[in-house]
Amino acid sequence: MNTTASTPPARADRRAKRNVTVLVMAQAVLGAQMPMNFTIGGLAGQSLAPNPCLATLPISMIVVGSMLAATPNSAFMQRFGRRAGFMMGSTGGMLGAVIQSYALYAGSFAIFLIGALFTGIYMSAQGFYRFAAADTASDAFRPKAISYVMAGGLASAIIGPQLVKLTVGAYVVPFLGTYLAVIALNFLGMWLFLFLDIPKPPTPHHDAPRGRTRAELITTPRIAVAVICATVSYALMNLVMTSTPLAVVGCGYHTSDAANIVTAHVLAMFVPSFFTGHLIARFGVERIIATGLVILAGAGMVAMMGVDLMNFFGALVLLGLGWNFGFIGATTMLAGAHAPEERGRMQGLNDLIVFGGVTFASLASGGLMNCSGGTPQAGWEMVNIAMTPFLVLAGGALIWLALRPKEA
Numbered sequence: 249m250n251t252t253a254s255t256p257p258a259r260a261d262r263r264a265k266r267n268v269t270v271l272v273m274a275q276a277v278l279g280a281q282m283p284m285n286f287t288i289g290g291l292a293g294q295s296l297a298p299n300p301c302l303a304t305l306p307i308s309m310i311v312v313g314s315m316l317a318a319t320p321n322s323a324f325m326q327r328f329g330r331r332a333g334f335m336m337g338s339t340g341g342m343l344g345a346v347i348q349s350y351a352l353y354a355g356s357f358a359i360f361l362i363g364a365l366f367t368g369i370y371m372s373a374q375g376f377y378r379f380a381a382a383d384t385a386s387d388a389f390r391p392k393a394i395s396y397v398m399a400g401g402l403a404s405a406i407i408g409p410q411l412v413k414l415t416v417g418a419y420v421v422p423f424l425g426t427y428l429a430v431i432a433l434n435f436l437g438m439w440l441f442l443f444l445d446i447p448k449p450p451t452p453h454h455d456a457p458r459g460r461t462r463a464e465l466i467t468t469p470r471i472a473v474a475v476i477c478a479t480v481s482y483a484l485m486n487l488v489m490t491s492t493p494l495a496v497v498g499c500g501y502h503t504s505d506a507a508n509i510v511t512a513h514v515l516a517m518f519v520p521s522f523f524t525g526h527l528i529a530r531f532g533v534e535r536i537i538a539t540g541l542v543i544l545a546g547a548g549m550v551a552m553m554g555v556d557l558m559n560f561f562g563a564l565v566l567l568g569l570g571w572n573f574g575f576i577g578a579t580t581m582l583a584g585a586h587a588p589e590e591r592g593r594m595q596g597l598n599d600l601i602v603f604g605g606v607t608f609a610s611l612a613s614g615g616l617m618n619c620s621g622g623t624p625q626a627g628w629e630m631v632n633i634a635m636t637p638f639l640v641l642a643g644g645a646l647i648w649l650a651l652r653p654k655e656a
Contacts, residue, residue, distance in 0.1 A: 263445055264385040268396050270443050271377045275400025276407065278338060278437035279374060281345075281430045283408030285310060285367060287510045288416060290494050290614070291503065292348075292423040296357040304614030306348075306364040307490050311610045313344075313368015314375065315603035321372050322596025329448035330380045331441045337373020338438035340366050345430035352424045370434065372599065378576075379595050382583045383446050391533075391580045395525030398518060398576055405514030409507040416503065459590035462597050473649045474581040475598055477537050479605035480642035481574030484544055484635050487609035488551070488567050489513060491617040491631045492560065498624030499555045509560050516568025524576045533581045534650060540573030541643050548632040555625050563632075574642075 286307060294303035317340070325333035347363030377400075381393040411429050418425030465471055492513070493506040528536050547566035553559055586594045616634060617627040 261386055261389045264381070264383075264389055264393055266443075266445055267384055268381055268393050270440055271381055271397045272400035274334070274437060274440050275374075275377060275397060276403030277433060277440065278341070278370070279401050279404035280408035280411065281341060281367075281433050282371065282374070283405060283510055283514050284412050284426055284430055285364075286489060287409055287412050287493055287507050288423050288426055288503075289364070290490060291497065291506075292352065292360070293357070294494070295422060296351070296355065296360055298357065301615055301619040302357075303494060303618060304490050304610060306360055308607060308610040308614070309361045309364035310344075310368045310371055311486065311603055311607040313340075313365040314371040315368070315600060315607050317369045317372035318375070318599035318603055319596040321369075321376065322592050322599065325376065326592030327448075330376070330383070330446045331444045333376065334373050334380075334441045334444070335438050337370045338434045338441075340369025340373070341371075342431055342434035342438075344368075344370065345427045345434065349424055349427040349431070352421050352427065372603070375599050375603070376595065378579050379583065379591070380444075380446060383591075387584070390583060391528045392525035394579055394583065395521045395523075395528075395576055397521075398524070398572070399521030401514060401518035401521070405511055405518055408514070409511040412507050413504060459587050459593075462593055465586060465590060465594050466597060466601075468585065469649055469652060470585045471582060471594070473645045474578045474585060475601050476645045477541070477642045478575055478578035478582065478598065479602045480638045481537075481540060481544065481571050481578060482602050483605040483609040484638055485517075485567055485571040485575075486606045487613050487634065488547070488631060489564070490610050490613040491628065492564060494614075494617050495555070495624055495628040495631075496557075496560055498627075501557060505557060509557075509564050512561050513564035513568045516565040517572055518568075520569055520572045521576065524572060525580075527573075528577060528580055533577050534646060536573050537577035537581070538643070538646055540570045540575070540577060541639055541646070543570035543573065544635065545639050546570070548635045551632040552629055555628065 289307040289310070290304045293306040294300060297303055297305065321333055321337065324336065344363045344367030347366060348360055351360035351363055377397050378394050381397040382390045385393040412426055415425035415429045416423060466475065492509060496506040496509060497503060524536065543566055547563045547570055550559060550566060551563035582598060612634065613631060616630045620630040621627045
């Protein structure tokens with residue numbers, strides 16, 4: 249529980265609503281760099297890579313950087329507060345874009361990968377926005393707070409791909425203008441966190457409750473299932489989205505078409521957030537997660553029905569919607585399953601596992617897309633077939649949790 253016994257929920261939620269406003273703005277401005285990176289990362293990688301099978305490696309390196317930064321970021325925020333952690337994340341994003349800009353100018357794939365790794369520091373920090381929304385919220389407001397912050401991505405879904413269209417050909421060096429725009433977004437957006445009002449966690453006394461160890465936390469059934477469902481939802485979304493621009497362009501369409509499809513996808517990721525929290529409160533978090541997994545399966549089915557633009561649009565819209573229900577549901581389940589003194593270690597462990605799964609998915613995406621079938625159509629089909637075993641895993645875990653006796 250995030251409010252103390254001495255703090256009335258209404259008062260706590262006034263602070264929480266202010267923090268939600270700041271975090272929504274951060275999602276809109278700073279979050280725009282993620283659809284920008286995912287729209288052109290594979291295309292820029294393809295232009296620099298010595299082997300087309302490595303085209304999506306830059307996107308994978310962003311996720312690797314996020315995975316490696318998750319635990320240090322969580323520990324840093326536990327000690328110095330959310331504001332310092334989020335500003336450090338933006339600094340990492342800015343540094344990554346600087347390095348990638350130089351790499352494009354120099355034509356170096358290796359340097360481009362190093363820049364992508366630094367970009368992962370920002371991606372990791374952005375992942376904690378949803379937890380920060382819950383820090384000062386009452387139990388009743390928590391799912392809505394998380395949902396509203398995720399809804400801030402709605403603006404980033406519009407801003408990011410549109411900036412790609414405006415900047416992708418701005419310079420003689422392809423894609424350079426886009427990475428210069430990412431530098432500007434990070435520099436301007438990081439100052440939003442000066443308005444964040446989340447107290448730094450108090451330094452625990454020697455006799456204060458320490459909470460469960462990481463091993464005890466991850467073997468708690470409800471936490472284990474939340475982590476599995478969050479990992480599967482995010483990893484499958486990344487698996488398919490990473491390959492989408494390559495598939496769209498490979499099937500004869502334009503980069504602008506890929507940007508439009510990514511826009512529709514990211515809109516579908518975040519528009520439902522305006523009501524996901526209400527649905528969780530009404531129907532229960534388990535049902536919403538299950539609905540998300542079913543929708544993700546539907547996305548794969550639509551994708552395998554053909555490679556017309558409408559198939560791409562339909563599949564990516566369903567992919568975004570399924571991610572929203574699955575990931576926000578799993579985040580809400582996790583946020584209510586650990587104590588405040590366990591926050592730092594559990595949230596860091598969760599994101600380490602989640603982005604470990606996303607790393608595997610993004611690494612597999614390029615190989616499946618470019619090196620598994622000989623044609624873009626065959627590669628795209630293999631990407632979507634690969635979703636099946638992981639959906640079975642998450643669905644089975646959810647059913648197992650439902651059949652267990654209710655915990656006290």
